[in-house]
Amino acid sequence: MNIVDRGFTFSNIASMPAENIDGVIIHHFGAPETYTIASAHRDHSDVRRNSAGISAGIGYNGLVDTDGTKVRGRMFRQGAHARGYNARHFGIATPGNFNNTRPREVVLESMAEFAAWVLKQANLPVNATTVRGHRDVGQTDCPGRNFDMVDFRKRVQKYMGVTNVSAKPTNEPSAWAKATWEKATKAGIVDGNRPQEPVTRQEMAAMFDRAGLLDK
């Protein structure tokens, strides 16, 4: 999964390591799409525009642009997106106002993939606590009436099963499986690579076939 760095800089903010994260909170900007991610970052960086007199930068941890591009926000540093939840929640936002329009398919899918990636970093499952809309935790209609959180969680779930093959590269079987793995490799039933990776249903069918179970 690619998260683009648009060079946004942030002032000194406390870190929020993945193991401290309790969930993801979804936002819309609540403004027409012409109000871009760059506009929002500028407005939260410019001391002349910021009533608090600080220049922390855009308050979301991650963003998805209108074409589905994933963009780095504060990432694993504390956000400023949902009062009372910022220390332990990763905020993902997108331009637009979904009280007036519907989120694009490409945006929903990209936000779901982003959310799934965060949950996997934090070792969390998908449920109504780990994936919430801003309105579920605050006095707001964000991310808009047309943003269906039930449908969104199903989309996130779909991405949870995607194996990150680069996460744990190992070519060693566990001790208890070593002899069987070597036998299966010698018999040509498995290819001898990545013994610790999960198997797909089609790979399993191919293994049954190689083992001679299907030609009876």
Ligand SMILES: [Zn+2]
């Ligand atoms: Zn919001």
